[in-house]
Amino acid sequence: MRGITLKELAERMEVSPEAVTRMLSKNGNPTLTTLENVAKALKVEVSELFDNFNADMLVRGYLEVGDRIHRINNFSELQEIYNKLSSQNKTVK
Numbered sequence: 001m002r003g004i005t006l007k008e009l010a011e012r013m014e015v016s017p018e019a020v021t022r023m024l025s026k027n028g029n030p031t032l033t034t035l036e037n038v039a040k041a042l043k044v045e046v047s048e049l050f051d052n053f054n055a056d057m058l059v060r061g062y063l064e065v066g067d068r069i070h071r072i073n074n075f076s077e078l079q080e081i082y083n084k085l086s087s088q089n090k091t092v093k
Contacts, residue, residue: 004042012041032065032085046082050075 010017023030023038030038039046059078063070065085072078 009038009041013037032082046086047079050079 006017006020010020013020022028023034035046035049039049042049059072059075061072063072063078063081065081070077070081072081
C-alpha cells in the first residue's frame with residue numbers, strides 16, 4: 001500500500017482529496033462501501049486494510065447494517081461481521 005499519494009487515492013476513488021481526508025481521519029466514520037472503494041483503489045482486499053491490527057485489539061462500538069445493529073467488542077468480531085456481510089453480498093449479486 002506504499003507509494004500512493006492522497007491525491008492519487010482520491011483520483012482512483014473519483015472523489016476530492018479533502019473527502020478522502022475526512023473519510024479516513026481519526027474522527028471519520030467510513031462505511032463498508034467506503035472501505036471497499038479504498039481497497040479497490042489500492043487494488044487490495046478490504047481485509048488487507050487491517051493487516052496491522054491484532055485480533056484482540058480493542059475495537060468497541062456498534063455497527064448498523066440495514067435494520068440490524070451489531071455490538072463490536074474487539075477487532076476479531078468486526079472481521080467476523082465483515083466476512084459474513086461480504087459473503088452475503090456476493091451471493092446476492
